[in-house]
Amino acid sequence: MGPEFMAVLLFVCLCQALMAGFPVAFTLGGVSLLFAGVGSLTGTFEPSFFGALPSRLFGTMNNQTLLAVPLFVFMGVMLEKSRIAEDLLDAMSRLFGGLRGGLAISVCLVGALLAASTGIVGATVVTLGLLALPTMLRRGYDPALATGTLAATGTLGQIIPPSIVLVLLGDVLSSAYQQAQLRMGIFSPKTVTVGDLFIGALLPGLLLVGLYLLYLIGMAIFKPKALPALPAEERGQVSVAQLLTSLVPPLLLIMSVLGSILAGIATPTEAAAVGALGAGVLAAFKRQLNLQRVREVAYATTEISAMVFLILIGASIFSLVFRGFGGEDLIHEVFAQLPGGAFTATLLVMLVIFLLGFILDFIEITFVVVPIVGPVLLAMGIDPIWLGVMIALNLQTSFLTPPFGFSLFYLRSVTPSSVPTAAIYRGVLPFIAIQILMLAIAALWPGLITWLPETLGR
Known part of the structure; x- marks a missing residue:
């Protein structure tokens, strides 16, 4: 068995182990170390490759860019627990x-605002589901359409900055x-940064929200029974003061975080720190800040951040072993022989990422697939900002497939x-199609x- 065969076998076995449900971080590191041991015995892997591992791990833990991850997570969890979403949804409805x-x-607009405030998909989906789904079902909304809207709206945090996936991709x-x-x-001093991806993803994210709204408006026109209006006695009246009180705080937070990045005043990590502080101020303003709340937010932040960094360490071991087997050179040779050059190679990568999204999490795809294909595609002349946002849009579908x-x-x-799982699956299909349409639009333009x-001179 040659080293290239071992590289392919390593990737296949890793995917099989992840599909079997083994812990991601330990699977990445464990399977890779097992193959490295076998490769050392068979002469297909040079153990000296591990000499670079300590510096890689130290660089990961000392990475100032990745410091934005726990800060954005803290901001999102704090906002989730400070009833921002509840007030927003009440005013919009x-x-x-x-x-x-x-x-x-209303759900779609609130989801977009939450995406620009928190960037955490799970918190947004659960919060909107608890607040809006009972009312939607009680008022006669089609269950598939209601659940599909909630699930898809929650994924907007994947592409609208600040987004955890954009931080990791950066x-x-x-x-x-x-x-x-x-x-x-x-070699040139130019590189791709998280701030570049945030700015690049802004217009596609807003356009995606617009496509969602167009779909919902179209359904309301052509299938009005599936989306009935709320009766006047149930929705009540909203005052200008109530609307401003609900909208202004999250908008100020969005402006402080994204505005500082767009203006070049702060790096994403510094903006994340501002956002974390701002989320605490908003929670105090709504009288939701106390010692127990801070303890809950800190625990959730530590849990999520530890998971991400442990996966990143396992992914570093995998990429090192994969490169030691000559896997990167193999990918480069395959892509170079494809008809159509960079276009075909990019199309193939996007198709593979989309299909892997059916079985793997976005973090796994980001840390396993992107380090393998990224250097090859960028060496073929693909714009790194365009590639990063395209991958983020593609990974967004993995939350719905x-x-x-x-x-x-x-x-x-x-x-x-009372709502079957099949109805949820059926409801997300139009939104998956919209996301694929968004990918096509971004590819064509x-x-x-x-x-x-x-x-902005990035």
Whole structure:
């Protein structure tokens, strides 16, 4: 068995182990170390490759970019527990509830605002499901349409900044860009940053929200019985003061975080610190800040951050072993022989990521697949910002694709037993199609992603 065969076998066995449900971080590291041991005995792997492992792990834990992960998580969890979503949804439903589909439109708008405030998919889906789904079902909404709207709206946190996946992709693609430059025999100070991806994802994220709204408005026109209006006695009246009180705090937080990045005043990590502080201030303003609340938020932040960093350590071991077997060179040779060059290679990668999204989590795909294909695609001349946002859009579908879409699991946990799982699956299909349409639009008009970073001099 040659080293290239071992590289392919390593990837296949890793996917099989992940599908079997073994812990991701230990699977990444354990399977890779097992193959490295076998490769050392058979002469297909050089153990000296592990000499780079300590510096890699130290670099991971000392990475200032990745410090944004626990800060954004803290901000999101704090906002989730400070009843921001409840006040927003109440104000929006009073404002739009008199229209057919008004409640679904309100859910979509609130989900977009929460995505720009928190970036945590699970918290958004569960919160909106608990607040809006009972009312939607009671007022005669089609169960598939109601659950599909909630599940899809919750995934907007994947693409609308600040997004955890964009932070992780920014770090991975930065390393991939440096490797691509070495492969091409050049080096320039330019690199891809998390801030670049945040700015590049802004317009596609807003356009995706617009496509969701167009779909809901179209359904309200052509299938009005599926999205009935709320009766006047149930929705009540919303005052300007109530609307401003609900909208202004999260909008100020969004402006402080994204505005500081867009203006070049702060790095994403610094903006994340501002966001974490701002979330605490909002919680105190709503009288939701106490010692018990801080303890709950700190525990959830530690749990999520530890999971992400442990997976990242396992992924570092995997990428090192995969490269030691010559896997990166193999991928480069395969892509170079494809007809159509960079276009076909990118299309193939996007198809593979989409299919893997049916069975793997976005973190696993980010840390396993992107480090393998990223350097090769970037060496072929693909714009790193465009590639990062395209991958983020693609990974967003992994939250909705059955059977392992995480948004489906989150929503199922708060959905009444009277709504079958098949209805949830059926409801997300139109939104998956919309996300694929968004991918096609961004592929046909790459300036949708690259224009704003270029305009701001990124």
